[in-house]
Amino acid sequence: MPPTTYETVEHIHQGLYEQITAIGGHYILVKEARLPFHGREILYLVGHAAFDTTCCGPGGCAYALVPGVVRSWQSSRTEEGLAVSQVEPVREPDTQNEIRSLLEQLETVQQVVFS
Numbered sequence: 001m002p003p004t005t006y007e008t009v010e011h012i013h014q015g016l017y018e019q020i021t022a023i024g025g026h027y028i029l030v031k032e033a034r035l036p037f038h039g040r041e042i043l044y045l046v047g048h049a050a051f052d053t054t055c056c057g058p059g060g061c062a063y064a065l066v067p068g069v070v071r072s073w074q075s076s077r078t079e080e081g082l083a084v085s086q087v088e089p090v091r092e093p094d095t096q097n098e099i100r101s102l103l104e105q106l107e108t109v110q111q112v113v114f115s
Helices: 092-107
Strands: 008-011 020-022 027-037 040-051 059-077 085-087 111-114
Touching: 008 059, 027 059, 027 092, 059 092, 092 111
Parallel strands: 059 111
Antiparallel strands: 008 085, 020 027, 027 040, 040 059, 059 085
């Protein structure tokens, strides 16, 4: 049987609590964590967004971003000194739904987005 292959992508770890301005407001990442999941670890981030410069009124939400399954934790650095991990994106819908359910129970978020 041939070895199992998987897609890996680089995840560049950003600083927490640094406000990023966007067209309709701003967002901020407040947490980076690893979630044990079936003998592996899922990397996820929690952020808050505020929509305060839109024409249709103010609002906001809390969200989780899931870069994927950790394959190599902070194994290199960018030229700017930011840590880089290798992750495998979660593409399978049933697995995404299971992770989404876990994160919605664990974190106070309105949506979970997979990279």
